[in-house]
Amino acid sequence: MGKFAELYTEEGLKMPKIPWDVYPRPMMKRDSFLCLNGEWDFSIKYGKEECIFEKITVPFSPETLLSGIEADIPEENYDSMVYRKSFSIDEGFDRGRILLHFGAVSNYAEITFNGKTVGIHRGAYDSFSFDVTSLVKKDNVIEVYAKNILNDKLLPYGKQSRKRGGMWYTPTSGIWQTVWLESVPLEYIKNIETYTDSNRVTVKAEGIDKGRVQVYTDNGTIEYEMNGGECVFEIESPRLWSPDDPYLYNFSVETETDRVESYFAFRTVEIKEKDGYKRILLNGKPIFFHGLLDQGYWSDGGMTPPSPESYAYDIEKMKSLGFNMLRKHIKIEPQQFYYDCDRLGMIVFQDMVNNGSYSFIRDTALPTVGWQNRSDKRMHRDNSTREMFVEGMEKTVKALKNHPCICCWTIFNEGWGQFCGTEMYGRLKALDDSRIIDTASGWFSKVESDVESKHVYFRKAKLKAGKKPLVLSEFGGYSYRVEGHIFNPDREYGYGKYKNRDEFARAFCELYKNEIIPLAKKGLCASVYTQVSDVEDETNGLLTFDRRVMKVTPEEFLPISEELKNCIE
Structure with a gap:
């Protein structure tokens, strides 16, 4: 990756031969599991040229350190990334049917099993599977022909960009979640x-x-x-x-x-008036949703954490500071993340993943200076793009709605891909009316939504509660670069820059004491600080990109979290 530092997490340095060798579906666990992660053959195919294979470690994308390749995948002027895996199946594994599962492949995949095409999948963030019962032998070969198509903006892409930098990140191409086999009886629980x-x-x-x-x-x-x-x-x-x-x-x-x-689990989320303000209630009681923006990127694994324990590490670190919520930002995680939030007690505000074009002037510059009250009906008018977004939203709700940790859905972020927000609100309510919906997080607000959602950077948060619960869904983003843990030595991206840890920690604590706590007393229901960790150029995390340093301590911040919690409970 050229000038960028090779930052390994502690877990990445201890990676086993077969990474992520844990059952990938804790919400529906069966005692049949054959993990196909680990060493695969990999090549980038150009036209009629013969493939030259090298070894890649799945489930890490070829751009990452942990893949063992750290490749620059070209724009789109190649036929495909080719993955190949040979493996054996023990006698007794087959219970009637054998299913081949992919946690996620970004973002187009054609799968062959023992030379026969078994299916095609489009989409970077959802799982898929194929019945390969009739094709299974003792010795088998899987081939995956994948492309990460980002230029046309049709498929949801999140923060992935071929022109990485600033708030846009290196793409995660190809296989990035667990590949596995499962055997089920002829009639089985689907x-x-x-x-x-x-x-x-x-x-x-x-x-x-x-x-x-x-x-x-x-x-x-x-x-x-x-x-x-x-x-x-x-x-x-x-x-x-x-x-x-x-x-x-x-x-x-x-x-x-x-x-x-x-x-x-039993839990309720609702909106009611308490003490003169519209509040979001958990189990019938108002709480302050004390949150952080969670991008879900790691220095050595990209969108794939180095190990299944990585999620719990982040969650427990943030809970040690008193946070009770993560806003999962335009990314859908493997089920392990949501399971860890369920069992450890971390509320999730879940974003849908954006597609459609991005315009700096339309989507960032003008709304930042206050131009937000405009209609979105004529935005992103391409029908194929709209249909693909709706399909992704429906898949996301179906995959995640059993998880009690998820209390809020965010449909659009800062106008990225936004269209017909009121209609999308109605569609989502029809899919799931048990959760709060933030239709347009921070930006074009002339739509139906359960909350008033604001983003505030560069200036003091001067907000006033109104007819809906007030949510500060992004703020802060203070930057502090920790020497030895900097991905890009040539760029620092954040909102307010601090030269040392003490200066950063003091400013971070004062931000809550001087702005967030007073606002919470006057109707603010939730806040989302940017962010859990540094990501590439962004050095505004509470953890470094490699997760080795936490920039503020529980001793410094936990008392502030307790004060914030107590001011509305």
Whole structure:
């Protein structure tokens, strides 16, 4: 990568031969799992030229240090990235069907199994699978022909850019999440959905008619019958999920031939007036949603954390400072992230991933100086782009809606790809009416939304609560570069620059004491500081890009978090 520093995380230096060798679907866990991560053959194919293969470590994209390649993938003037993996399957693995799963491939993939094409997938952030039962042998070969198509802006792309720099990041191309095999019976449980309301639980299982649901409580196991693929039951005096008590109810769904494990939680999110202000309530009580912007990038793995424990590390570090919320910024993570937030007690405000063109003048400069109250009906008018965004939104909700940690959906960020916000709000409410929706985070606000969402950089946050809950969905972004942990020595990107740790920590703490706490007392419901970690040129994180240094200590900031928490509870 030329002039950029090679920053390894501690976990990256200890990476095992098979990375991410953990079950990738904790929300629907089955006891069949063959991890195909690790060493694959890799080549970039140009026209009729013969492929020259080298070794790559999956699931890390070829641009990353941990891939072992650190390649510059060309614009789009190549046929494909070619991945190839040979592997064996033990006798006894096959239970009737064999499914080949991909956590995510950015952003176009054609898959062959033992020489036969089994499917094509478009999209960088969602999982997909194929039934390869009829093709499986003892010795097998998978080939993946992938491209990361970014120029036409049709597919959701998030922060990926061929012209990285500033707030845009090096692309994550090709395979970037776990590849694995699973064997299931001929008739199997395809998906689980859970719904909780008061003390009532509904469990729906796709692919089966009859079965048993076993719920594991502190007082023992309770069994219920499932009919028509559905089971409804009640839990007496349920224990509510919250950041302070992230209680999960474990359960299983079982048929004569199949069994999966999952979990659910009881928690509510609603908007009500309290003490003269519109507030967001968790479990019927107003809390301050004390959050951070979470980009989900690592110095050595790009969008892929170096290990499954990386998410918990970030979450626990931020909880040690008193934060109770992460705004997952225009990225969909592997399920491990949401599971860790569920079990550790970290609320998530989840962004949809943007597509469509970006204009610095339209989407950044003019709104920053206050030009935000405009219609979005004529923005991003290409029907294919709009349809692709809606498809991505629907897939995101289906994949993540069981997770209790997610309390808010963000549809559009700063006008990026924004169109017909009021219509998109209605579509999303129809998919999931149990969560708060921030339709237009920070920017073009002339749309239906559950909250008033503002971004404030460069100036003091002078906000006034109104008819909707007031959310400061981005602010801060103070920059402090830690020597020895700087990705780009030639550029520093942030909002306000500090030369040493003490100066940075003092300014960070004073920002909350002088602006956020007073605003919380006058109706502010949530704040999102930019950000969890440095990312490439951005040096405005509380952690360095390699996660080795935290720039502020719990001793300095936790008392401020407690004061913020107490001012509305």
